Amino acid sequence: MNRETRTPLKLDDAELRSRRAYFEINDEDLERLASLRAFGQTHLDDIIESFYRFILEHHESRVFFADDTSVQRVKRLQKEYFLGLFSGVLDVRYVENRLRVGATHERIGMPLRIYLGAYALYLRLLLVKLGEEYEPSLAGMHFRSVQKLVYFDMSLAVDTYIASYVETLGRHQAAIRELSTPCIRVYDRVLLLPLVGTIDTQRAQQIMETVLVRVADEQARVVIVDIAGVPVVDTKVADHLLKTTAALRLIGAESILTGISPHVARTIVQLGVDISAMYTKSRLADGIELALSIVGKRITQVAP
Amino acid sequence: MSREVLSSVVMPIAGEDDVVLVRRRVRDLAQAQGFDAFATAAVTTAASELARNALVHGKGGRATVRELNEDGRAGLSIQFQDQGPGIADLERALAGGYSTARSLGLGLSGARRLVDEFDIDSAPGRGTMASITKWKRLY
Ligand SMILES: Nc1ncnc2c1ncn2[C@@H]1O[C@H](COP(=O)(O)OP(=O)(O)OP(=O)(O)O)[C@@H](O)[C@H]1O
Ligand SMILES: [Mg+2]
Numbered sequence: 001m002n003r004e005t006r007t008p009l010k011l012d013d014a015e016l017r018s019r020r021a022y023f024e025i026n027d028e029d030l031e032r033l034a035s036l037r038a039f040g041q042t043h044l045d046d047i048i049e050s051f052y053r054f055i056l057e058h059h060e061s062r063v064f065f066a067d068d069t070s071v072q073r074v075k076r077l078q079k080e081y082f083l084g085l086f087s088g089v090l091d092v093r094y095v096e097n098r099l100r101v102g103a104t105h106e107r108i109g110m111p112l113r114i115y116l117g118a119y120a121l122y123l124r125l126l127l128v129k130l131g132e133e134y135e136p137s138l139a140g141m142h143f144r145s146v147q148k149l150v151y152f153d154m155s156l157a158v159d160t161y162i163a164s165y166v167e168t169l170g171r172h173q174a175a176i177r178e179l180s181t182p183c184i185r186v187y188d189r190v191l192l193l194p195l196v197g198t199i200d201t202q203r204a205q206q207i208m209e210t211v212l213v214r215v216a217d218e219q220a221r222v223v224i225v226d227i228a229g230v231p232v233v234d235t236k237v238a239d240h241l242l243k244t245t246a247a248l249r250l251i252g253a254e255s256i257l258t259g260i261s262p263h264v265a266r267t268i269v270q271l272g273v274d275i276s277a278m279y280t281k282s283r284l285a286d287g288i289e290l291a292l293s294i295v296g297k298r299i300t301q302v303a304p
Numbered sequence: 305m306s307r308e309v310l311s312s313v314v315m316p317i318a319g320e321d322d323v324v325l326v327r328r329r330v331r332d333l334a335q336a337q338g339f340d341a342f343a344t345a346a347v348t349t350a351a352s353e354l355a356r357n358a359l360v361h362g363k364g365g366r367a368t369v370r371e372l373n374e375d376g377r378a379g380l381s382i383q384f385q386d387q388g389p390g391i392a393d394l395e396r397a398l399a400g401g402y403s404t405a406r407s408l409g410l411g412l413s414g415a416r417r418l419v420d421e422f423d424i425d426s427a428p429g430r431g432t433m434a435s436i437t438k439w440k441r442l443y
Binding site for chain 2: 239
């Protein structure tokens with residue numbers, strides 16, 4: 001079983017063609033690059049070594065290569081990348097490959113500027129080697145073709161980063177949407193607080209303030225706190241619930257915790273959190289019944 | 305036994321939002337791998353505890369979330385690293401009920417009980433590295 005790195009981006013044939021045209025990569029360039037394959041092979045080790053010497057010399061790039069094994073691994077990938085420049089093929093598969101390289105660097109948290117700096121270094125190293133090997137006008141033509149393709153690759157890398165940032169932004173927004181709290185009066189002196197989503201410290205404070213003010217205003221006796229919509233009940237959430245319960249008790253109201261799913265119940269127990277200070281009912285309906293009994297009311301069946 | 309890493313993602317832990325994002329990712333991956341509801345809640349909650357510890361006590365850090373496969377068995381491992389003050393009395397912190405933050409002090413001990421493998425390395429001035437692994441249950 002092997003899962004490939006997901007790339008948040010896809011390029012279809014038409015897109016590829018228009019991008020190729022924009023970077024003016026024609027068949028002549030690709031042929032030229034293919035003819036440089038032997039050149040690439042010859043200088044492969046040398047260039048990759050210089051490349052990593054540079055990377056490891058600079059603090060901002062070094063931090064992404066924690067240990068020797070990871071350096072060895074990326075060196076191998078880097079060689080693949082390098083030789084890919086001289087394949088003479090620029091198709092959807094090539095693009096997918098490049099996008100994956102970009103996604104991999106984005107995922108390890110490498111900033112785009114570091115990544116782009118590495119491309120610039122590639123070009124410098126190649127320029128030197130080409131100048132040593134070929135007479136100036138030929139070296140210049142070769143370099144132009146290489147440069148086109150490297151810039152093309154850079155454009156893909158930039159797109160990968162942007163796509164991934166947009167995705168992250170969407171996730172952050174989803175997290176934000178989870179925040180906000182209604183407090184509902186279900187019966188005289190009985191309030192319902194349906195908690196949905198993530199409860200962070202700020203929100204927990206806001207919840208506690210809201211509910212304390214409402215309880216005082218309505219002279220409520222009972223607050224039903226329903227946590228069916230809270231995905232994770234960790235010690236922080238439990239701590240907030242317990243503190244809210246304690247504060248409510250100080251102003252004369254009981255709290256009933258409902259909506260505890262079996263797996264949340266078990267998680268709370270394994271965490272070792274003691275919530276015996278709160279009344280608990282697994283179903284909201286049972287919680288409402290208990291709340292009513294506390295204020296001296298009862299739900300009864302009427303004769304048909 | 306061969307343990308294969310199927311994917312590995314590094315996530316920053318610099319604010320409460322990040323704690324939410326880390327545990328969302330953990331929950332999504334657990335569900336995608338077919339963990340049952342108990343195991344999903346357990347690993348997500350444990351991740352939440354350690355991510356928050358890295359944020360609150362460790363002054364922020366990062367989490368590395370890995371999908372594992374060991375001889376066909378799916379697993380999730382999350383490693384938390386911070387460069388914070390470290391834990392002076394690890395034994396006491398792990399025993400539970402001890403908090404330097406006027407909280408319940410149940411995060412570490414609870415997280416340990418919720419997962420299959422638990423590893424922590426910390427010393428004053430060296431920061432803290434905690435790592436947890438949860439395997440999909442085989443019935
Ligand atoms: N990453 C860390 N860096 C430094 N100290 C830590 C770290 N994680 C835990 N600690 C120390 O260990 C203690 C116990 O941690 P634990 O998570 O069990 O409790 P807590 O965070 O204080 O409260 P909570 O029950 O809300 O999690 C903390 O109070 C803190 O002193
Ligand atoms: Mg904690």
